[in-house]
Amino acid sequence: MTIHLSPRISSDGWLPDTLKKLSISGCPDLTMLLLRTFPKALERLSIISCSNLESTIETFENNEFLKVIKFVDCDKLTFVPSDLHNLTFLESILIWNCPNMEISFKFPNSLQELDIKDSPILFVEEGVPTNLKLLYVANEAKIYKPLLKGALQKITSLRRLVIARTPASLASLSSLCLQSLTSLERLEIENFPELKTIPNLGSLISLDSLWIKNFPNIEYIPDLGSLTSLLFLSIEECPKLKSIPDLGSLTSLESLWIEECPKLKPLQSLSPPLTKLHIARCPLLKR
Template structure:
């Protein structure tokens, strides 16, 4: 394959039931994109053992096993390979920029050496229930910009050194119930967006956080959200039973550092509690979406720092926000920019 396809840049292998491994050194050096899908007997993606070429179920015959480290491969995608347990028999992963692995039910580890490629920029892992580790630590991985891990039930530790990923901008963790803590050092300062569900603890230096969880208020207490003193943006999405935000009986406060707050998909929400907003001295942007029963803002009004208020999918709130007429007008009249149901507040004035 290597010599007969010297200019091959993209290779897709799909539905090859006899394939158990690919000999590492035999992929063309020109290859930039490799996709392996629905190969149910594939055990190792890259078999770099010296005797690997003796198997008739490999892609090619034996040659120098070290060539891939100098190849042009940038993107590696693996999808629905149920027998895959490890990417490389000796633990050396190819120097790719993008690594995506989905629906590999028996995958336990990416690399036996415990390291990811230094070239890696984007890591996506979904639906690998037996995966227990992606690496021992982030070592020389300063190029990573995005990490997305979803539905990996057995994944326990996030590798040490997460805080050293100076290029990391986004991290998404969803439905990984065995993950219970972030490594020491927390997240890098430059991170822009964090989205985490079913997680029990957060690093104190978070600046942006999205939480989607049916038991959101119970989780908020457990996480100690008010202790995230660097948090600037918070998105709280999906709470089917909450009548107020935040619930008075919980005695819960939001971080005083918040600048932007989004509240979305609260189907029974009726009002915003005064206690929940009383210390938000820096809040400038408030977005409220899909709260059909919401009728009132905090009794003491919204923070004086608020510059923009947007409400969408809140039909009962609309009539209460009419200028000089609505019962909530006095609480929001000092906000420079108000938009309700896609209309600026002054355009609602003449509507009945």
């Protein structure tokens, strides 16, 4: 069921108990959901572009089958039930552009994907989900506190990690202990204007895709030679970057993308499997 441009959603019985998917979008006049809980069979919930919505339901206690939750562009949303940890089938949470959602969550261990952007949510101390496969965090300072305390290295099942537009207080990527994520397959690190170095990523033996973007102060990248599973490498917007270590040892590398690195010197040997090469706005490089 999709609800669009509705000023009121109430508990008058018109949401059937058998409803499995509920999408509420584009309802700027909606300020609250007059529901105690959602239909029992609900599996997927999306609330998008409800700019004046301040609160949702009272509790998730009736929603044991809920698997996916999305809140996007809800500027005034301040209340979401804190009993997420009771949703034992919950697999994915996406919260984007909800600037007033300063809520402490304890997430269930069933959670596999957590995607947070421009939303000041918090983990309770013991609430970092340890079975995550995907973690995306962009432009949010508060969620980094538990990660900096060592929570990230406990997520041994993590397959994809995206960290973008981090707070100035994050002085070093090393403090996140990325080296412990030996199951990581895809790493994207972006917009670190203060950082001058990138930690050695040699222990990420399962990594097959690596994005490094907008590091205006780094001059070199540590040796990547031990990343023998790496298929894709992208380096962009690093204006002071002068050198990249020998890429010839990346024996699985198929795609290389380099853009806006004006001081980057000519590359050393490239491995034979390389099938795609993109170089742009790098005047010192010759194809």
